[in-house]
Amino acid sequence: MPDLSDPPPRSRGRAPAVAADRGSTADRLITVAAALFRAKGYAATTTRELAEALHLQKGSLYHHIQTKEDLLYRICSESMARLHDEVLHAIAGAGPDDRLRTAIRAHLVAALRDRDMHAVTVLEMRSLGEGRWAEVVERRDAYRHMLAGIVREEQDAGRLRDDIDASVLTLALLDLVNWAIFWYQPAGQLSAQALGDLLATIYLEGALVRAS
Amino acid sequence: MPDLSDPPPRSRGRAPAVAADRGSTADRLITVAAALFRAKGYAATTTRELAEALHLQKGSLYHHIQTKEDLLYRICSESMARLHDEVLHAIAGAGPDDRLRTAIRAHLVAALRDRDMHAVTVLEMRSLGEGRWAEVVERRDAYRHMLAGIVREEQDAGRLRDDIDASVLTLALLDLVNWAIFWYQPAGQLSAQALGDLLATIYLEGALVRAS
DNA sequence: GTCTATATTGTGATAGAC
DNA sequence: GTCTATCACAATATAGAC
Numbered sequence: 001m002p003d004l005s006d007p008p009p010r011s012r013g014r015a016p017a018v019a020a021d022r023g024s025t026a027d028r029l030i031t032v033a034a035a036l037f038r039a040k041g042y043a044a045t046t047t048r049e050l051a052e053a054l055h056l057q058k059g060s061l062y063h064h065i066q067t068k069e070d071l072l073y074r075i076c077s078e079s080m081a082r083l084h085d086e087v088l089h090a091i092a093g094a095g096p097d098d099r100l101r102t103a104i105r106a107h108l109v110a111a112l113r114d115r116d117m118h119a120v121t122v123l124e125m126r127s128l129g130e131g132r133w134a135e136v137v138e139r140r141d142a143y144r145h146m147l148a149g150i151v152r153e154e155q156d157a158g159r160l161r162d163d164i165d166a167s168v169l170t171l172a173l174l175d176l177v178n179w180a181i182f183w184y185q186p187a188g189q190l191s192a193q194a195l196g197d198l199l200a201t202i203y204l205e206g207a208l209v210r211a212s
Numbered sequence: 213m214p215d216l217s218d219p220p221p222r223s224r225g226r227a228p229a230v231a232a233d234r235g236s237t238a239d240r241l242i243t244v245a246a247a248l249f250r251a252k253g254y255a256a257t258t259t260r261e262l263a264e265a266l267h268l269q270k271g272s273l274y275h276h277i278q279t280k281e282d283l284l285y286r287i288c289s290e291s292m293a294r295l296h297d298e299v300l301h302a303i304a305g306a307g308p309d310d311r312l313r314t315a316i317r318a319h320l321v322a323a324l325r326d327r328d329m330h331a332v333t334v335l336e337m338r339s340l341g342e343g344r345w346a347e348v349v350e351r352r353d354a355y356r357h358m359l360a361g362i363v364r365e366e367q368d369a370g371r372l373r374d375d376i377d378a379s380v381l382t383l384a385l386l387d388l389v390n391w392a393i394f395w396y397q398p399a400g401q402l403s404a405q406a407l408g409d410l411l412a413t414i415y416l417e418g419a420l421v422r423a424s
Numbered sequence: 425g426t427c428t429a430t431a432t433t434g435t436g437a438t439a440g441a442c
Numbered sequence: 443g444t445c446t447a448t449c450a451c452a453a454t455a456t457a458g459a460c
Contacts, residue, residue, distance in 0.1 A: 025425080043255035044339065047454060060426050062455065100419075123335065127253065161421050164410055168402075171395050172388060172414050179387040190380075198376055202384050206418030207312075209373050237443080259436060272444045274437065 033071040034116035079117040105196035245283040246328035254336040291329040317408035
């Protein structure tokens, strides 16, 4: 059961030490909030902890945001937008039958670059209020549909199996890349690119030894 | 981005209507808590909502539990234990080169039977206190290692590719089955068994059309 | 833009009658 | 085993000085 419980290892007990002293206060807020939301969950993270991690007083937060939910919203919509853009950009320069592998790799690289933000997006999106939630879901679905479109095209081109529904193929693909960010260990010998390639290979070729 | 945001659809706004009137109060507590934690998250679910869903007064809850965390703990450890048992039982009666497919199917069927509990386990495990968290993680790791053992044996037998590390192969497998419970639609035409088979096929054979 | 208050509401949990 | 009533405290957010 790969999940969200172990990493980041030292987050249990005390707040993670975040590089909270670079950039504009607005940007620091996002970064620090993402790290805390990732470690403890959105609802369990208090504005006090947030302020403390930023070396601010509680009241000072509200000069930059109106509600705690603003932070979650910005994390979700920015990470989704960046992911979509990056993957689109990557596959624009890919050969016709290399698009899926390229997309998988680009997704993983993008998600691992802003790991906290993506983890929070995927886990805490549901905590957004009605309107903002719908907006983020819309972004997410747009991305999903873009990928599903590629899958369908590859099926039509005879390269992807069409005995399995395109939506199932797409969701399986997304499960593979989306959740790897929770167990990937940056300290290991595997680069984000390399892991992306491995996952693409598993997804495309399967785990069985090829009959060849 | 398959995730946790849409289902269960009518959970946004009001508490889901749970079959809260069957079984012992202790069992109802687990069932109702799992449904609420699944819908709103553990931290965001209040003991008041819990009591309301059970048609009890707040104070009455504490005859059955000592803290809200007790519920999360029971959900996590029971669901992990059941999953491990069921998958073990299933593969005990499987042919030598059918074990992985059988395990995948059994995992999915078990996870979908107690869907709320498994979703909560996977998402909210991190909210457990130090000691109980470690205990549940231990259970989870035991299950992981059991699967990784199979993967390694299959590699040694020459049936699974060994150009990819067994731990990566195992984690990829777990991502595939673990997170499908968040997008699977019971109302659709696909049974849990059938989805398990599809995922097993994707995992084992890959999404590409086989050269054959 | 940050500070020191403080308002207000919601929280988990307990006490003790029935 | 459930009820009513309540405690002690933590939560988000605001007000107004500097």
